[in-house]
Amino acid sequence: MSSSSRRKCLRSQTRETIAKVYDFLKKDARDILELVSDPVYSASPILISKLSEHLNSVRKRTAVAVGVSERTITNILAEGKESDSKFKSPHKDRKKRLKKLELDNFNVDVIRSTIQNYHLEYRELPTLLKLKRIFQEKLNYEGSISTLRTALLKLGYKWRKTVDNRRVIIERHDIQKLRFSYLNNLLRYRQENRCIVYTDESYILTNHVQNKGWGNKDGPTLKRNLSKGQRIIIVHAGSEQGFVPNALLTYKANSVSGDYHSNMNAENYEKWLKERLVPNLPPNSVVVLDNASYHNVQNDRAPNSNSKKIEMQRWLTEKNIAFNQDMKKIELYDLIKKNKENHICYKIDDMLQPYGIKVL
Known part of the structure; x- marks a missing residue:
């Protein structure tokens, strides 16, 4: 056989x-x-x-x-x-691996600090297998190496050959440049003695409990709610002086009543900025945001490759970028790609500028 x-x-x-x-x-x-x-x-x-x-x-x-x-x-x-003639298919009860690694702010900070300090701490190059073992301990990560690779690529890391043909993990140049620019701006604002405020959003479930707890082995079995309960959205801001007074916002997600509704989105976030944050900030403040999509809604977003030719021509005209009327769409879009980074304008920047507040 x-x-x-x-x-x-x-x-x-x-x-x-x-x-x-x-x-x-x-x-x-x-x-x-x-x-x-x-x-x-x-x-x-x-x-x-x-x-x-x-x-x-x-x-x-x-x-x-x-x-x-x-x-x-x-x-x-x-x-x-x-089993009394009751057969089960092999691996049917096997625990499913995570299809993705949840990249919240805490996990991202742990991943970045681990990779940046890996060589100093362990005196060797990081590999996916070694990083997986560390994240299993630090983040209770139960996914596969393939899932971890996808998460690292999403964060801007990539693999490159070294002189001895081994592949090591490094960050893309554009990601390094963006971090360098961010830290330089942050240092400059601190030297100007400006109030730097950090904002973020999170949530908690009303039945949020631990899966395990301490108990006497002879006592009753510990029980937990089967339902996760309602999702409560939490929005706040803070600085070196502590949380910004009167800036806390909490509300039920997916609720159709009240001033806020659904999960956090651009509309709710802008409403919170105007009504809760701006009135309680000192003049000349700096607000630090992450890259959530509703933080980065653009005004007059640049056309994409599927946009109509007339939309591309309008955008180039408004930005005073020279082009010929007989240019094809592919040529117009090439001009847009080369210049759009210099004309990005975020809605939140325009909204906070009249108050003398800078967005970082």
Whole structure:
């Protein structure tokens, strides 16, 4: 029998069928043996001996009939006896791996600090397998290496060959440049003694409890709510002086009543900025935001490759970028790609500028 057939995965229905084949062959052999053993038929002792051997070789004959090993037959019969002939498909109860790594602010900070300090701490180059082991301990990460690779690529990391042909993880140049620019601006604002305020959003479930807890082994079983409960959105801002007074916002997600509704979005966030944050900030403040999509809604967003030609021409005209009227769409879009970074204007920047507030 080939090695591939020995490794074949037999599902529950197949194993149940094999067990039935064994039972059928065994019953058939026993019935024939009982029949010829009756004195009425005066069967010869040799025939009875051969039929006895036939009965004892049911396991082997079943293996030959269905194309598996005798050991597999033995395991299937033992499983059927133990589970009262109820077979389960292999790996059906296996815990599913995470399809993605949740990249909230805390996890991102842990990932970045781990990779940046890895060589200093361990005196070796980081690999996906080594990073996975660390994140299993720090973040309770249960996903695969493939999922981790996807998450790191999403954060701007990439793999590059070293001089000895090994691949090590580094950040893209544009990501490094953006961080350098951010830190320079942050340093300049601190030197100007401006109030730097950090804002963020999070949520908590009303039935948010731990999966495990301490208890006496002889006591009652600990129970938890099956429902996660309602999602409560939390929005706040803080600085070195603490949380900004009167800036806290909490509300139920997916609620159709009240001033705020649904989950956090651009409309709700801008409403919070105007009504809760701006009135409580000192003049000349700096507000630090992350890259959530509703923080970065653009005014007059640059056309994309699927935009109409007339929209591309309008955008280039408004930005005073020279072009020829006989240019094709592909040429117009090439001009847009080269210049759009210099004309990005965020809605939040325009909204806070009249108050003398800078967005970082």
